[in-house]
Every structure is written in C-alpha cells, then in structure tokens.
Amino acid sequence: MVQYTLAQNPEVLIPVSGKDSSKAREKAMDKLMEMMDDGKLATDLSDGFSPKEFIEVKEPKTEPSAADDQIVEAVQVLSNLANLKVKVQGSREEAIQVRNLVDLLFTDEPISEAQIDELKSGFKTLKTFAQANLRYRDAKSEAEVARETLDAALNLPKQ
Structure with a gap:
C-alpha cells in the first residue's frame, strides 16, 4: 500500500494498493479525479496536475517501545543465565575432585606426587x-x- 498527497493540499491522502510506480500514480490520479468530481476536494488544480507531481507519503518508522526493549533485555539476561549454567555444570565434577584434593592438604594423610x-x-x-x-x-x-517480564508480556501466571 502506498499513499500520495498533493503539495497544494497535504492533508489529503490518496491510498493506492501496491508500491510507488507509474501505474500506482495513475490509479491515484483516477482517485483524485473522482474526489474532485464528487466535490470532496477543495483544492484548485486549474494550473494542471500530473501523476508525477504526487508526493509519496511514507509511514514513519516506529521506534521500539520501552516494553520491546524490556523484552529484548529479558531474553538476553535469560540467555546469559543459560550460558552460565552450562559452564557451571560442565566444570562442576572436575572442580569437586580438585576441591577434595585441597582437603587432603589439611590432613596428616600422605599425598602422592600425582x-x-x-x-x-x-x-x-x-x-x-x-x-x-x-x-x-x-x-x-x-x-x-x-x-517475570516475559511472563507479563506473554500473559502467563506467576510461578
């Protein structure tokens, strides 16, 4: 969907299906003529008007909302937690074995070179x-x- 307006009357919007093209501008010209014939357009175009003079109205790009930012941040926090959990689980068993060897240092039992x-x-x-x-x-x-942020965004009950 593309929308056009006129330099002489910017509040008039003429929506046309498709992208900006000469064909879409021709369709907009037909709609403009209908509006003028029906008396719905108070703009005087007595100097003439061509489809090339239409001004394409582009939708402003919407900035992400604060809620979107919170959701993105929440997902990043949870992703970080998952990575840390994997790292902890992967080294836990070996760390416990080393920790048991540390205990041997505080006993009178002999400890081998190995x-x-x-x-x-x-x-x-x-x-x-x-x-x-x-x-x-x-x-x-x-x-x-x-x-909790994600649960609220997904409308899930608190666990």
Missing part, C-alpha cells in the same frame, strides 16, 4: 568453576526479574 600435580593443574579449573558459579548465582536473581 595428586600434587593434579592439584596444581586443577587450581585453574577450581578458580574458573568458582567464578562462574558466583556469576551464575548473581545472574539467577536478575533472571527472576527477566522471567
């Missing part, structure tokens, strides 16, 4: 897991708000 090597190489895993787990916990509370 366990020491495993412990040293596992510190990075332990650190990565602990940091991801803390970020996951923080993100989870933020994600609760995001879930």
